[in-house]
Amino acid sequence: DVKVTQSSRYLVKRTGEKVFLECVQDMDHENMFWYRQDPGLxxxxxxxxxxxxxxxxxxxxxxxxxxxxxxxxxxxxxESASTNQTSMYLCASRTPGLAGEDEQFFGPGTRLTVL
Amino acid sequence: LAKTTQPISMDSYEGQEVNITCSHNNIATNDYITWYQQFPSQGPRFIIQGYKTKVTNEVASLFIPADRKSSTLSLPRVSLSDTAVYYCLVVPPGVGGSYIPTFGRGTSLIVHP
Structure with a gap:
């Protein structure tokens, strides 16, 4: 099974802090992605x-x-966290395929709150 | 890239068949149609992909008409655990991973008891 892991499920930081979100995949995928997910968007x-x-x-x-x-x-x-960066962050990876094949594998997400 | 349009939300009841339609009027000749499912508090997962006619797997069926300007994801006999957001993507062919995926807002399906 492909596994994509993210360093934290929940994270709370203060405005102006430098924040690192880490993502690791174990299937030797070439492509990796970072998304954010917000309600309604x-x-x-x-x-x-x-x-x-x-x-x-x-x-x-x-x-x-x-x-x-x-x-x-x-x-x-x-680099300098702001309150509008409070969100769910999702990492994904995939191996590019031919003919439109596109199966991305996602991590569980990190819910970041910036105070 | 072809733009996709799908309903924001849908409601259903356990045991019913649910059909979610996605419009992609400017789909290109070689584009594929891909659907993902996202449960609450989890990342999306790939469920099905097709080019034309019908594709079926253990999770869902995908119906694509001859003009390919739309596609319909069909979930047979849904249960409460099918409550999720469903995303439709149009994927161009290509080698090397140059395609940038666009998920959009998806369709939020709520299954009621």
Whole structure:
């Protein structure tokens, strides 16, 4: 079974703190993703990574950065947390397939609260 | 990328068949249609994918008409545990993972006793 794990299920931070959210997958997937999910707004892509040391901005990258130094690990960084970054953060991974195959495997999510 | 439109919410009762339709009017010739399911407090999980006609697995069926401008996810005899958000995505073909997925808001299905 593919397993995607996230470092914390719940996290509480203060405004201005630097926050690291870690994601690890154990299936040697090339692609990894960070999403945030807010009520009424659905799932929105923050950043994704094709492969090690590669990253691309998603729909809402402002206020975030990412790091992918190893294939299995993809980190989301909030350089200076703000209250509007309170959200559920979801990590996913996949191996790109041919002909439209797209099965992403998601982690359990991290619910971040910024006070 | 083709834009998808699906109902925001649906209600059903245990034992009924539920059909969730997704519109994707500008789907390209080689695009696939993929559906994910998300239970409360969990990440989404892939449930089914198809290109045309009908696909069936142990979770659901996917019906795609000839013009492919819409698709219908069918859940037979739903139970309370099928309460979830269902997302429809249109996925272009490609090698190398350049496709950027767009989940949107999905359809929130609530199954009542």
């Amino acid at each position: 659905g799932l929105r892509l923050i950043y994704f990574s094709y492969d090690v040391k590669m990253k691309e901005k998603g729909d809402i990258p402002e206020g975030y950065s990412v790091s992918r130094e190893k294939k299995e690990r993809f980190s989301l960084i909030l």
